[in-house]
Amino acid sequence: MIQTPYLLFLGDAPDPLAAKVAQGIRDWRPENSVGQFRMDGCKADMKLPDMTLAEAKAAGAKTLVIGVANRGGVISKAWKKVLIQALEEGFDLASGLHNLLGDEPDLVAVAEACGRTLHDVRVPAVDYPIADGTKRSGKRVLAIGTDCSVGKMYTALALDKAMQARGMKSTFRPTGQTGILITGDGVPLDAVVADFMAGSIEFLTPPNDDDHWDVIEGQGSLFHVSYSGVTLALIHGGQPDALILCHEPTRTHMRGLPGYKLPSLEEVRDLGLALARVANSECRIAGVSINTQHMGDEEAKSYCAEIEARFGLPCVDPFRHGADRLAEALEAF
């Protein structure tokens, strides 16, 4: 569990896209950040107060979160100076970078000397159990996709927000690095050892109030041969009551697999339900989420209307249209 609130470290971000982790935190958990820390030449701006370490500390920040991707996979000397000073001034550090904070001897030594914690959210910090399949109280919804990177995390975050706006009880349950940094907790599922994947998701979504929804972040796709096992572990560990189908209509082949065509939404529905019902015989499809970023307004609208008619289910782009109709469908469950 990463201590909040954060100071967002934007470093020397060469462009706004390099700071997309910070942007995710800013968009979805603005209350988790007291300010931003920018170095010379930083081209990203979260429209948060620029703060020194001392100012952020005084404002209550507990953790410096690296909200920016590093160039060339190396933590630069310029960054190091700030990170070490942050540890010395009493901040924990949190990072989703490929190269780990815990592999940097100087950071490890200073963190130890100062009694601070280095959070590498790519590395599981818990010994997860083997799944036991016991039915848990509370409800769970999971986004599954025709492909990887079609908007499952965005859908889950937007759904969680829409549910709370309706007064429903919900918790976003992250299963990837960005989601974990946004909320401060979660399971880095792609780094969990095979035998414990489903168990880690049971751990992530414990028994809860009967009217509480866990909104579980999806990973991979049942139809993506590189990661399908991760997706199935999510379905069987999460034992969802509801699935949301996610799709990006302009994708010409599976991400990173030029020889593989995308499945139809019907195929994802049928295979997803058949597998989900092994763990939860009551599982149903709640709705469809379309990522229409490469479409115009009219095209997006008519595409969603066509899907809605074809499936008899609410269909929206949560970014364009909001996720309220998906939340409404879950409320009626």
Place this chain on the structure above:
Amino acid sequence: MIQTPYLLFLGDAPDPLAAKVAQGIRDWRPENSVGQFRMDGCKADMKLPDMTLAEAKAAGAKTLVIGVANRGGVISKAWKKVLIQALEEGFDLASGLHNLLGDEPDLVAVAEACGRTLHDVRVPAVDYPIADGTKRSGKRVLAIGTDCSVGKMYTALALDKAMQARGMKSTFRPTGQTGILITGDGVPLDAVVADFMAGSIEFLTPPNDDDHWDVIEGQGSLFHVSYSGVTLALIHGGQPDALILCHEPTRTHMRGLPGYKLPSLEEVRDLGLALARVANSECRIAGVSINTQHMGDEEAKSYCAEIEARFGLPCVDPFRHGADRLAEALEAF
């Protein structure tokens, strides 16, 4: 890759069942063992020559394989003495025990001093790639089951043997500890990190002659919620041309999951094929393997005949009836 041939260490096995790893090596790769090493009180016997370390060395043995489960999860002092002496006399050590050889400081120190290797086959020794889904030459067959522990490894080993007896080209590809010790190589799939599961199976079953079959050891079950993700990674990494359905008819619930009923063989066939065809559109079911150990001869015979009629596929218990009819079915592919 573990160097063969082996000397099989049976230690102080309290009963023959405790030495089932040694028995597996003895049954399936008798050419891999020059002899057995037994301590006082050993109740297991592989009907191999009893040898001292020096005698085994002279007979060409390269590796001392721990073929017995240890009591209480501790490597006893009595064992240690033999293991250390073996390292000193030039043997590598190989083990599938839960407590690792590599976690024993004295064994590590002696192995290093003597230039020997400790093989803990529960731990991946390779950095596996992420699966890229490229179609590979050669053919592959995978056993999938209604449940865990229904005889998938036995089926694969028997099938490999029957195929070779027919003059077919085949290689057994282990994905679990016992299988790896039997052949000296393989992937400990349950210990592989999630993102690399399917890639590890691609690595295990590389391109091959068009008429060569990889016989891939199955793991878990699509219907076992604790391990289903591992099974799907096997299906998508292995891109099998043929599936063998495995079942144990007297099982009353899924192994370790009292609340979960076993699926029908039809359900396993349909879901298995639907998923396998994502990676290999030509995949078909080759036959059915029934574990009839809890049935009488007549009951076993009539059960297999009934399945055979129901599915229009060869159905055998490879232990009782041999696997030749399954090999024949693959030869006709």
